[in-house]
Amino acid sequence: MARKRHREYLADIPQCGICSTTVYQHEKIIALCGNYNSTAHIALTEPFARYPLKDFDVYMRERYETSFADDNSPNHATSPEFCAMHLGCYQIVQQVGHVADEESLNRLWILTAWKNPWRGMERLRLSNDIIDDEVLEKTARFGGIPLLCSLPREIIHMIKRYSEDSVFWRCMMAIRLAAWISRTSPQPVRAMPLRSVFSWERNGELRRIEPLSPPLPVIKLTIDCEGIRKMERLPTRPQYSGRWSRPAKHLAYIVEDEASLEGVKVQLKDGRFRLKLPRQLRNVRLHVWNSPTPPNLSLCMVYPKKIMPIQRFNVVELSEIRGITFYLNTTVVLAMHIHLTEQESTLWTDKAVLEEKRPDAIFSEPIRVYLPLPKGDRITYLGANGSDDRLNVIFVRMEKAGDITIGQRQPGTGEDKVLAAQSSVSLVYCEPNKREMLPFFGAYQASPATLDVASRPIFAEIGANRMGRFTYYSWASLDGVSSVRIFYEDDFEFCRGLMFYYENGASRTVGDCRVQIDREATVDKPTQICFRTKVPESENGENGIGTVCKLRVEFEHHNGHDERWHCLPFRGIIRFWIAGGFSWLSVEQ
Ligand SMILES: [Zn+2]
Ligand SMILES: [Zn+2]
Structure with missing residues (x-):
């Protein structure tokens, strides 16, 4: 029974609650354990290193569940939530922000654990573009590189992007968080149903629904690396406007009808906002998009046929990108990387794909198939084939480059499926969750072309060129x-x-x-x-x-x-x- 409960909160390699970068297996960790409703901490673990390569949250519960129990829990049935931190980051916060007493640890809990918009959500790993002048200067002086601050802002951002995991930026984030704790005073926890909230913004105000408020049944959440940044209400679902940002860039959005969020509560403390999902919604993953106006999923042509519980959707305008790298293990499409420019490296996607070795991968390293999308050419047809739960092959027809087959048809998978033809195509896909393959790949067209079966492009079977299944x-x-x-x-x-x-x-x-x-x-x-x-x-x-x-x-x-x-x-x-x-x-x- 306990094991079943754990599986509701499948998480991946932990991120440090303080600096938001990955906590690698060899690094020293310390973790806060939350109370039954995740509004305060009940314990701080001793520092430890080398967690086993398995689900971090499950590991933490197995290790600490019996020693950390929240006596206030109404039915003693909820397993605790954990928030991992680099020991180094925690020590900086402790010293700079004088965080040691129970109250400041509670505040640290809110600022770290609540970066996840709700408990159990797959970590979003949004990029962190925060550079605070005062904190940067302090960190640069402390690190012996004061001249860094005199560089143009774009260069500093570029350096940060290429050295995200370095001690310097971790230090800067820890100093920033500590400064925030010492500068502000704690506020009490507030909780209320989501349906009673009209709007909220970080560092802004909470507005409640009033009797004369207009009915606005669509809820839009804006999320960044610090958690939920903004909640607002809209009269209807917005039409897809072609606005999108690089997947996993610093903002993500959820746009859902209020009716599908029945029973959701809101928790507020210290200028932070978090959702509390009712039990029946915990396994229904809400859709997180890279666009403030996500396309209607029911109008998308997609593959594989069986939709897995997925939450992270991306929409990409094919005419605005210069290429896609597909990661194949030859029979299955594992992941993909969008190239905004021709010179863009796949470094970050590589890291994500290779960090978690997939147990079903035939080869230790996937093959990267680069599909260039030069300005002078365009996709006129997109098709796919696979089984119920996996995508084996993608068919692309380019106006000038001709037909390109990415992957290989597998025996017994039936007819190819048309995803898009003719008019401009928006690509829609999901990033794979831990150890999964590309779970969702398809296209959205505002006005899809009608294509009769006879005129559908036929992509030849590779026949004599097949050199074995793999x-x-x-x-x-x-x-x-x-x-x-x-x-x-x-x-x-x-x-x-x-x-x-x-x-x-x-x-x-x-x-x-x-x-x-x-x-x-x-x-x-x-x-x-x-x-x-x-x-x-x-x-x-x-x-x-x-x-x-x-x-x-x-x-x-x-x-x-x-x-x-x-x-x-x-x-x-x-x-x-x-x-x-x-x-x-x-x-x-
Ligand atoms: Zn850290
Ligand atoms: Zn020769």
Whole structure:
């Protein structure tokens, strides 16, 4: 029974309540334990390190449930909530904010645990763009780098983005929180039904519904890395306006009919606002969007067929982005990264995808398939295929680049599904929860084109090019290429993938292209392609699946190319295969 209750609150790798960055397994942690209704703390754990790689909240309950009991709990049935903090962050708050007594620990509880908009919500990991001048100056002086403050604000933000996990920024957030605690005085906890609240804003006012208030049945919540920032009411659900922000940027939104939030309570304390969901809503995840005007889900064409309990939705205007990286384990699409610019790295998505090794992944590292979306080309058709709960393959038709197949059809999955055709397409997808694959992928079109079955594009079965069930196959034309971008392994010897830029403005990729992560080189107007496979000397040749075999590709012929090389003029069709440790290609002329 107890185990079942725990599963209601599946959480992931903990985030520090103070600085909001990840608490890595090797780091020293201290945690606050909340009371039965999460409005105060009842205990502080001793510092510890090395939590086992399993659900952190479950681990904490197993370890502490019997020692921390809230005697005020009405039925002793609620398991406590925990909030993890880096020990270093906690020590700064303790010293700078003089946080040690019970009351200040209660205030620390509100400022940290209530960053989660309600208990049990999957952590949103919104980016933290807070830079407070006074606190920055103090931290920079303390850290011995006072000149940092004289840099332009955009540069400081950029440095922060690339070094988010560093002690410096953690320190800054801890000092900021401590300063807030010493500057303000505590307020009592207030609780009321959500239906009685008209509006609320952090550092602003709470307005209650009054007898003459107009009926506004739609509730909109704005969330940032500190928790709920604003609650307001709207007369109707807004129409999708094309406004969206980068997934996991600093703001997220919930727009729901009040009727679906029946029984939800609001808790307020110290300028913070949190929802308390009734038991029946705890397993119904509310939809969190990257747009203040989310599209109507019932008008979206999506895959897989079975909708999982998901809460984090993103909408993206395909005409405003320059590419998408899909993470495949060859048979299943695991995750995706949106490139706002062509030069944008997948570093942060990589971190999220690789941080949690998926138990069902066949290969230790997924293949990254880069779909370039250059300004001069556009998607005219989007389709998909898979089973009830997984997406195996995505079909993309580009006006100039032609047909692109990402993934592989699996046996017994039935007909391909049309997601969007013709008019402008907004992509809708969900970020995978812990250890899941891409749970939701589809498209929204304000005025969907009607497409009769006969005119639906047919994406050929790869047939003779199939090299086994777990191989990723891709192809591109070598005709009309203006330049080729080569993605290398670390040593510049072996090629992981290639990207072709065509004279008509189109682009295509083959292989595994890790944009702005792999070493790269560009060759203009290639006339020759020479390639061979090679077993790398650095490895013993085996990776548990078979012999490792890598590719060398060059775009200039020279005398060193012996009979093991294939040396051909640059034209025809290039075919490229990858499977756990093997890559090989062929050129058809
Ligand atoms: Zn921290
Ligand atoms: Zn050659």
